[in-house]
Amino acid sequence: MAVVRFQVAVLSAAFALCTAMSNPALAQKSYDNGASDTEIRIGNIMPYSGPASAYAVIGKAEEAYFNKVNAEGGVNGRKIKFISYDDAYSPPKTVEHARKLVESDNVLLIFGSLGTSTNGAIRKYMNEKKVPQLFVASGASKWNDPKNFPWTMGWQPSYASEAKIYAKYILKEKPDGKIGVLYQNDDFGKDYLRGLKDGLGDKASMIVMEEPYDTSEPAIDEHVVKLKAAGADVFISITTPKFAAQAIKKAAEINWHPMHIISNVSASVGGVIEPAGFEISQGILSASYTKDGSDPQWNADEGMKRFYNFIAQFDPKANKLDAGVVFGYAAAQTMVKVLQMCGDNLTRDNIMKQAASLKDFAPDTLLPGIKINTAPDNFAPIEQLQMMRFKGKTWELFGEIISSDLGH
Incomplete structure (x- = not known):
């Protein structure tokens, strides 16, 4: 009997090993700074004050969306910790906050920070540190330069x-x-x-x-x-x-x-x-490229129904007429999609790999027919608009x- 039990144990171990080898996701979890079995730390920099403070609603909508995801169990069981700082649309402050997020707060990545000059001020630093500067909230053409800046990607049309x-x-x-x-x-x-x-x-x-x-x-x-x-x-x-x-x-x-x-x-x-x-x-x-939250034509749209329910539950102070809320929701939804695609391989390298392999992804608040597509040589997720x-x-x-x- 002892021999039989030993043989069964050996076979079980061998089977487990083969299963692990055939499915790398089960074999091991890979983390960089900012990720663990329980948490994903995401940094953000937004003009909550200053001349561009009208965009503050974007950061608030993103935070609310991550709260929604956390309330529903997180991403693959991990809760998102969203750390967002106010740079007042001032590039020197952006630099200061980016360093704090990467070196003190130990975030896995910086997501959705707003502004062209502000993001431009931290692009070299982020790429030298090899920390994703993902889905920049600015339509500057320069975010689509994977050859020279492989850690920086835009989101909206240029x-x-x-x-x-x-x-x-x-x-x-x-x-x-x-x-x-x-x-x-x-x-x-x-x-x-x-x-x-x-x-x-x-x-x-x-x-x-x-x-x-x-x-x-x-x-x-x-x-x-x-x-x-x-x-x-x-x-x-x-x-x-x-x-x-x-x-x-x-x-x-x-x-x-x-x-x-x-x-x-x-x-x-x-x-x-x-x-x-x-x-x-x-x-x-x-x-x-986004649906208008003030337009009744979208009232029966399934994606916008989810958006309106989100506002009611998680962002009740938000003005659904504000395009920034629609934008923040869709950008955060794209970020969560990438994290889901990463599975248990939450390394910075894999974050960029998955972000560069989005195929026909359609967040709830994008116009019908407009989809997100990326590739290793195309860091411009949205390239369509309607007058x-x-x-x-x-x-x-x-x-x-x-x-x-x-x-x-």
């Missing part, structure tokens, strides 16, 4: 791609237009401007004035006045929410009614249009979904 779509629309609808551009005097604004000129091609001379502003300015009224005086009948406002609302108000005040296009980052009904005034915002144009016009109290989508690949 500003340059969006601007090319506007250029295409202007050339079709107002080929003789005179374009006045108000742009933020940093990488964010310059990226848009470059994309607009690329999209206009040999018609770039349609731009009659390029007017920069700094985020330290309390108001941009005088810039709007100058653009009207330049004879512009197309007004492109490459601005963050506070200044986008100011520009809408000032244009109405001086009785200027050009074709008015605002960048997607300032297309929030609750954060920009409502504060500026519904009446004076009629007909404004933009482009989107929209403001009417009544909501955005009205029109035309087809347009790919940012406008070469054909």
Whole structure:
């Protein structure tokens, strides 16, 4: 009997070994700093104060989404610890917080930090440390550079791609237009401007004035006045929410009614249009890749039902009209998807590997037909948009979904 028991034990051990070898996920768990059997530590840097504080709702929505995931048991049994700091949209503060998150808080990665200049200030550091700087909340083209910065990846469509779509629309609808551009005097604004000129091609001379502003300015009224005086009948406002609302108000005040296009980052009904005034915002144009939380057409949409339930349960103070809430929810959902794909291999290397292998992933709040795809040589998850016009109290989508690949 003892011999039989010994043989059974040997066979059981051999079977267990074979099973483990055939399924590496069962064989061992792999962790880097910030991950364990019970926890995943995620860092974030957001402008909860300062000139871009309208975006604070993104960080709050992301935190609420992770709270939802934790309440449902976490990711593969692990709870997410979300550590988010306020940089007031100031690059030196971003650097300070990134170092603290990596070196003191021991996060596994930094996710969804907002801003072009702010993320630009920490990109080299993150790549030298080989810590993922994942799903950057900025549409700068430079986040899609896996060859030189393999630890940094964007999330939303690039500003340059969006601007090319506007250029295409202007050339079709107002080929003789005179374009006045108000742009933020940093990488964010310059990226848009470059994309607009690329999209206009040999018609770039349609731009009659390029007017920069700094985020330290309390108001941009005088810039709007100058653009009207330049004879512009197309007004492109490459601005963050506070200044986008100011520009809408000032244009109405001086009785200027050009074709008015605002960048997607300032297309929030609750954060920009409502504060500026519904009446004076009629007909404004933009482009989107997310569903509008204020639009009743989505009330029966399964994805938006889940979003509304999430707000009711986990983020009741959030304004569902605010595009930042929709954005934060979808970005956090993408982050959780990557963590789920990692299984028990929660190394920084595997985080980037899985982030670069997303296939047709559709977060609840993205427009129908828009899906997230990445590859080792493509760090641009979303590359599609649809034009929209403001009417009544909501955005009205029109035309087809347009790919940012406008070469054909």
